[in-house]
Amino acid sequence: MLIASYNPSSLGDVLITVIHEDTAQQRIDKKGNIVRIRAVDTDKILGYNFFNVSKIIGSLDEKGQVKLNNSQVAGLNAALTEAGFEDELVIDNEPKFVVGYVEEISEHPDSDHLHITKTRVDNGDLLQIVCGAPNIEQGQTVVVAKVGAMMPSGQIIWPGKLRGVPSEGMICSARELSLPNAPEKRGILVLSHEKYAVGKEFVF
The missing domain is CATH 2.40.50.140 (Nucleic acid-binding proteins)
Incomplete structure (x- = not known):
């Protein structure tokens, strides 16, 4: 599952991606312009925040939920690798x-x-x-x-x-x-x- 949202008027040029449901206790890892959020108890990755995301995948016209395409997800994954994160985002095109x-x-x-x-x-x-x-x-x-x-x-x-x-x-x-x-x-x-x-x- 991959849920993405973008709200520049309140958060700036930040793409929020969600992979799993939030937990009460979370751990943050920051490398460059990327923040990874993990659950403390299970170490499960909950999501990533990509700062200055327009420099990674170009400008986003949407406000609110963003339907990422294959090229954009590939760009995010390249940024994860460059920052030193070993994880990979998987595109989710199934209608919700x-x-x-x-x-x-x-x-x-x-x-x-x-x-x-x-x-x-x-x-x-x-x-x-x-x-x-x-x-x-x-x-x-x-x-x-x-x-x-x-x-x-x-x-x-x-x-x-x-x-x-x-x-x-x-x-x-x-x-x-x-x-x-x-x-x-x-x-x-x-x-x-x-x-x-x-x-x-x-x-x-």
Whole structure:
């Protein structure tokens, strides 16, 4: 997994890359313009911060999440090697926001408002996603933020548990996707069966 974000107005010319979920205790290694972040307990690499990144891969037009191409990832890896880091970033082109279909829905055993869904996404995968939206129903076509998705708010979707039940993603509302004219009322975004094919990337 490789998640990248760029926000020059608040952070300057810094590309933040995330490989694994944050941990409470972290260790920092800095070499030149690159900072590596690792988990203290497992020594797992959590990500890298590339300072003056425009000198490494050229200017970035995006603000927020950045979809890196092969050439850009190769440039970052060359910079890692030059700085003395032995690690390598692996490009991740799999779509993280996809059209899903709610095949099954059941009540959460420890909540009066949460539901457990079995939702079909791309590659034929069936994900268990816990959803608290009041309008969730079986048979809906929806937008799924899969594990590794970065929401417009900057939140990254990781595997988790809601009231003890595992959940592998999030079924999104229009407001969570920052869509124009999103309703203030709580509820997921329900898509048209005719216009949206299950498993396709949802571009917004």
